[in-house]
Amino acid sequence: MTPTGPSTDVRNTKKTENTENTENTENARGPVRRSVLISGASISGPALAYWLHRSGCAVTVVEKAGSLRAGGYPIDIRGTAVEVVRRMGILPQLRDAHIDSRRCTFLDSDGSTVTSVSPSAVAGSVAGRDLEVRRGDLAALLHQLVRDDVEFLFDDSIDTLDTPDTPGTYGPGVDVTFRSGRRRTFDLVVGADGMHSHTRELVFGPEEQFHHYLGYCFALFTMPNSFGLSREVMLWNTPGKAAALYAVGDADDLHAFLNFHRPRPPYGDFHDPGAQKQLVAEAFAGAGWKVPDLVDALRHADDLFFDTAGQIRMPRWSRGRVALVGDAAYAPSFLTGQGSSLALTGAYMLAHALATHRDHTAAFAAYERDTRGFVAMNQALVEKGGASLFPTTARALERRNARLRDLVALPSAPARPAHSALTLPDFAQ
Secondary structure: OOOOOOOOOOOOOOOOOOOOOOOOOEEOOEEOOOEEEEEOOOOHHHHHHHHHHHOOOEEEEEEOOOOOOOOOOEEEEOOHHHHHHHHHOOHHHHHHHOOOOOEEEEEOOOOOEEEEEOHHHHHOOOOOOOEEEEHHHHHHHHHHHHOOOOEEEEOOOEEEEEOOOOOOOOOOOEEEEEOOOOEEEEOEEEEOOOOOOHHHHHHHOOHHHOEEEEEEEEEEEEEEOOOOOOOEEEEEEEOOEEEEEEEOOOOOEEEEEEEEEOOOOOHHHOOOHHHHHHHHHHHOOOOOOOHHHHHHHHHHOOOOEEEEEEEEOOOOOEEOOEEEOOHHHHOOOOOOOOHHHHHHHHHHHHHHHHHHOOOHHHHHHHHHHHHHHHHHHHHHHHHHOOOOOOOOOHHHHHHHHHHHHHHHHOOOOOOOOOOOOOOOOOOOO
């Protein structure tokens, strides 16, 4: 069930051009609100905007896309993140939007069935508590929460940031020049613009120094549901390669997924869709089952998303008056299933730290101190077998299949969540 309401409403409110902002100062009318610019309007950006507005900040969100992106591949909301969305008041709507897949069927190289298991058992989620929703449904709900209280600048992005580069030195604010040419000054800037964050590059340097490649490339796209699938996932494997079809409800389209092992990331292909399609087609040449149909659909897809499985690991998440949240700071990769949950939880923790500490330097330090252990545990999931769905050798594939058969043979075995927990501090009313 898709949340009701205009998911692409781009109404901008509170558009006063703040050209001179001073953090936590006072004038004749009382305290001046701390102004914060957030780059990115996907998950962590609007979530952070909600909590910052609640604590009294004047928030602006800039998004390079012209509007919110609807639909999208299913994402998980697990563990601590469920408590975050409950505190935001949107848990009932997300439960309504829960996909509730019925089964996950694993296929051998020739398309024969290895076994069918519960999707929650495969994902390590807790049935009845953890959620799976379309990314666009969550983004739309978050936008609806804040659109009347937060300024949104769609079809724009940060071009330059004028902020001290030397740690420990701080100016009176951050002078921002946008791609559109407008100029503004903010007390703080937060990069919530994803794994390939432009904000991070401007302040901390090239992505390569923080990107930890996990050995896989993947392609996501939609294709017609000519297979008669409903509320289920089908996953085909050979060593080093995987293809999946995901039917969300009884929709006419399927989410298709092609994943393959590659020792080194194809950096030269990141900005060339034609080269990406050719790379995937070559990787799956000669594959069995329905994979040739998926590759053909890939060639004609107009919504291709291609990337590598990787993590962002940084020694610090802030510098001066600029901080990072979500994938921009600590992307865990899709192999952990924790990207959206870390984004929601990290946004809460950053906003709480800023609400608790008047000095942003103390706030950023508290944010890292209280959140880094949680991030590290969840990023480590992939090192503890989180990539076992995609074995790279025949022996590893057979071991994985044996474990899957055991899940069916031993249904009474207690489920263990594939994520760690964090105790959330209370947010002052």
